[in-house]
Amino acid sequence: MALDRLIEGILECKNPTVAGLDPKLDYIPAFLKEKAFAQYGETLEGAAAAILEFNKGLIDALCGIVPAIKPQCAYYELYGWQGVKTLHETIVYAKEKGMFVITDGKRNDIGTTMQAYAQAHLGSVAVGSQTPEPFGGDALTVNPYLGSDGVTPLLDVCKAQDKGIFILVKTSNPSSGELQDQVFESGETLYSTVGGLCEKWGEALPGKYGYSGVGAVVGATYPEQLRELRRSLPHTFFLVPGYGAQGGGAKDVAPAFDQNGLGAVINASRSIMTAWKKNGVPEQDYAKEAAKEAVRMRDEIVGEIGGLSRP
Numbered sequence: 230m231a232l233d234r235l236i237e238g239i240l241e242c243k244n245p246t247v248a249g250l251d252p253k254l255d256y257i258p259a260f261l262k263e264k265a266f267a268q269y270g271e272t273l274e275g276a277a278a279a280i281l282e283f284n285k286g287l288i289d290a291l292c293g294i295v296p297a298i299k300p301q302c303a304y305y306e307l308y309g310w311q312g313v314k315t316l317h318e319t320i321v322y323a324k325e326k327g328m329f330v331i332t333d334g335k336r337n338d339i340g341t342t343m344q345a346y347a348q349a350h351l352g353s354v355a356v357g358s359q360t361p362e363p364f365g366g367d368a369l370t371v372n373p374y375l376g377s378d379g380v381t382p383l384l385d386v387c388k389a390q391d392k393g394i395f396i397l398v399k400t401s402n403p404s405s406g407e408l409q410d411q412v413f414e415s416g417e418t419l420y421s422t423v424g425g426l427c428e429k430w431g432e433a434l435p436g437k438y439g440y441s442g443v444g445a446v447v448g449a450t451y452p453e454q455l456r457e458l459r460r461s462l463p464h465t466f467f468l469v470p471g472y473g474a475q476g477g478g479a480k481d482v483a484p485a486f487d488q489n490g491l492g493a494v495i496n497a498s499r500s501i502m503t504a505w506k507k508n509g510v511p512e513q514d515y516a517k518e519a520a521k522e523a524v525r526m527r528d529e530i531v532g533e534i535g536g537l538s539r540p
């Protein structure tokens with residue numbers, strides 16, 4: 230089961246974190262942009278080439294330290310089809326380096342369309358006698374707003390292709406409570422109801438460490454909800470964004486973990502990608518500085534939770 234592979238990567242690296250790759254041209258050192266623009270001009274192609282080099286440098290520096298990356302599709306779509314090609318090339322490169330890839334697409338639609346998203350991001354598609362993998366990520370973030378028939382096509386693809394999904398349960402943004410904290414007549418919140426569905430959907434994808442292939446996204450900015458959901462969702466692995474740039478710290482994310490220091494992977498994007506700018510190091514050292522920040526983040530979180538152990 231796919232999230233077992235993520236858990237194994239976490240245990241090998243002794244690091245329950247994921248590096249978000251949300252590249253904007255502003256984050257990219259001038260020397261990489263100059264090289265790409267000299268070859269392709271100040272065009273979408275030039276931007277996409279600079280992003281690919283930036284990502285490859287980060288992946289080279291982070292692999293072996295961080296078990297996974299999470300590219301957010303929007304930052305690639307921003308640069309048109311050239312950017313989307315870079316998304317694919319980034320996924321392929323990270324997988325070649327042995328990293329687990331969570332494609333952050335937050336996709337959802339009616340069943341037939343969801344089937345297409347599932348095949349695009351986690352599966353394969355028939356083209357004549359061939360069945361190429363369009364993107365090839367290991368897991369996809371998913372919006373549950375359309376209900377079960379928007380999710381079950383993914384479960385079938387996950388089962389057939391050994392992939393996983395992360396369902397938005399309690400997101401990290403300031404307005405997440407507007408809808409997600411609404412209380413039903415039963416007294417249950419919307420986010421806990423969606424959490425319950427994750428447990429149910431996950432029965433189709435059991436894993437060997439007790440966590441299913443249906444994970445939940447719960448923000449680092451809501452530590453109380455993290456604690457509540459960790460207790461109520463024993464088989465649901467958490468993807469926890471909101472550490473770093475959004476203000477979450479090690480103490481905030483600690484309630485996401487179980488007694489073995491497992492059960493969650495904490496994401497940081499900007500704080501890793503832009504560490505070189507924040508710390509004022511020479512731009513050639515951008516990847517080294519990202520790795521330094523990833524190690525600092527790992528040590529802070531592992532220190533807070535008291536280590537990780539194989540169940």
Ligand SMILES: O=C(O)c1cc(=O)[nH]c(=O)n1[C@@H]1O[C@H](COP(=O)(O)O)[C@@H](O)[C@H]1O
Nearest residue numbers: 301370400401446448470474475497498499
């Ligand atoms: O699904 C996500 O990854 C996600 C869910 C959520 O609730 N909050 C959230 O910030 N994210 C994503 O996590 C990343 C956070 O980036 P930083 O704030 O730069 O670390 C972005 O790619 C967001 O799109």
